[in-house]
Amino acid sequence: MSAIALRDVRFAWPGGQFALSVPEWEVPSGALAVVHGPSGCGKSTLLGLLGGELVGQGSVVVDDQALQELSDAARRAWRIRRVGLVFQDFPLVGHLDVEENVLLPLRLDPRLRVDREARERARALLADLDLAAFTRRRPAQLSQGERQRVAFARALITGPALVLADEPTAGLDPERRDRAMDLLERIRQEHGLTVVVVTHDPAVVARSAHQLDLGAAS
Amino acid sequence: MIRDALFLAVSWLRSTPLRTTVLTLGLALALGLPAFVQQAAGALEDALLERAVSSPILLGREGNEYDLVMNALYFRGRVRNPAPAALLDRAVAADYGVTVPVHVQHSAHGIPVVGTGPEYFAARGLTVAAGRLPGLLGEVVVGGGVAGERGIVPGDLLRSDLTDLYDLSAGGALGLEVVGVLAAAGSPDDAVILTSLETAWALDGALHGHVAVTEDGGSGLVEASPGIFLFEQLDASTRASFHLHGRRDELPVGAVLVFPRDRAAHDIVLGDFSVDPAWQAVRPRLVVGAILDIVLRLRDLMTAGFALLAGSTAALSAVILLLGLRLRAPEITLMRRIGAAPGTLAAVVATEVVLVLGAAAVLALALVRAGLVFLEASL
Secondary structure, three states: OEEEEEEEEEEEOOOOOOEEEEEEEEEEOOOEEEEEOOOOOOHHHHHHHHOOOOOOEEEEEEOOEEHHHOOHHHHHHHHHHHEEEEOOOOOOOOOOOHHHHHHHHHHOOOOOOOOHHHHHHHHHHHHHOOOHHHOOOOHHHOOHHHHHHHHHHHHHOOOOOEEEEEOOOOOOOHHHHHHHHHHHHHHHHHHOOEEEEEEOOHHHHOOOOEEEEHHHHO | OHHHHHHHHHHHHHHOHHHHHHHHHHHHHHHHHHHHHHHHHHHHHHHHHHHHHOOOEEEEEOOOHHHHHHHHHHOOOOOOOOEEHHHHHHHHHHOOEEEEEEEEEEEEOOEEEEEEOOHHHHHHOOOEEEEOOOOOOOEEEEOHHHHHHHOOOOOOEEEEOOOOOOOOOOOOOOEEEEEEEEOOOOOHHHHOEEEEHHHHHHHHOOEEOEOOOEEOOOOOOEEOOOOOOEOOEOOOOOHHHOEEOOOHHHOEEEEEEEEEOOHHHHHHHHHHHHOOOOEEEEOHHHHHHHHHHHHHHHHHHHHHHHHHHHHHHHHHHHHHHHHHHHHOHHHHHHHHHHOOOHHHHHHHHHHHHHHHHHHHHHHHHHHHHHHHHHHHHHO
């Protein structure tokens, strides 16, 4: 069963200065997939299409949901509940502590609630990622590795089917890169997730059997 | 959604305490100052008008009507060039209605001493909170406000202030007995000592008491010299010896307050005194109205000034809020990318604005209230 199925996907930014084209790509459920290619080839744009942040032409089916058929509001609601997003450089909200940063997606959807159960889930995720002692710390008091793990916990708080990670190893030395990918791999296996990683790092690419080379595709 | 927007807005505001404080204080002043000027002018207007409206006609010597009204009604200084008792006698004889003298020339411990008649208390609606009204020479009753401030109670002795050290004919300081404290009336009467006209004359030195003089060998002549001991206390032991030298109708009463019995009597008073160049009959409401006209113009001017200040403060606050939004741009982008709807993001930002405005409004209200309490106390 495919978690992701792309058919004749095309996307162009207004003005047509850049165009992305993916004739076909499928990722089986529970797999680790990698999108790679040189800078500017459209890796992050494809991640935007998979997360429903952007809409192009063609068919984008994620978690059995045809995204092009959804309204903007429905796509946002689907994204917040079904997709965990890990952004490049792991941005966190500076004035919220670690636990509140993890709970942030629940505060952004009127149908989700920050209740006791949600807090217990957040604490369990933080404990699982060795951050149990950091729940009340502010992002400014965290190391890069700790921020990364908080970003992973935030991506998992809504219990998503899919995690999209944009350059999660950018700027890391090989040892830290491997540790980060090991962690992502462990999360994938323990939570039964489909994970799509955007990277231009060959070592990360080599970890996956489901690759999409946008450099070759374009 | 509102709870979450509130949580995020409060968290952001708490993380920038200096900015939040400056913004709130700035907006509070911008909102509070024009409101205070409006309210203060209104309170001043009410206080002045209430007294003026309740004092239909004031008689006095020809002269500055503003001085006469301010001194005789609001006790803002002595009544200069005071009218004699003959004016009071003439008004009483004409039977216009209730006629009361207002003698404002002295003070005791810095508190104005007003010599008047017993009708004054009923005409002004003044009641006694403790003790009784003055009935005998040397007895006084103290206004509720000043009695509370100074801790004056019935039984206390107040010494009048010396009016002029270099005037040998002026009365010396006299001890006055407090026999009552008035209930606070919210008027200038709260801040004065009220006594009889005769006691006021004793303070003038026109009535005085001294030890018995010796008669010279049955000739009918008495021996009087500067060595005669003048009493400095007006009480039961000295009261009987106080007496008047000279003509009563020449003694000063300051001004005469007339409460005409009806409209016709009102017009007759004005008519009688409009043709006599020695006197003036003043309608305090018109005099105070003229003063208020100046106050209201000043208020409009100040309101316009503060409105400009409020406008510039609001613009500055908007700039600070927009700069705050810029600082929060990465955070807002993050929330949008996670999946927040534009309405949710707008609610977070709007909640922040509403919180700051709400806090500023509460603070402005407190500032206006405190200012008005201070103003009322000083009025």
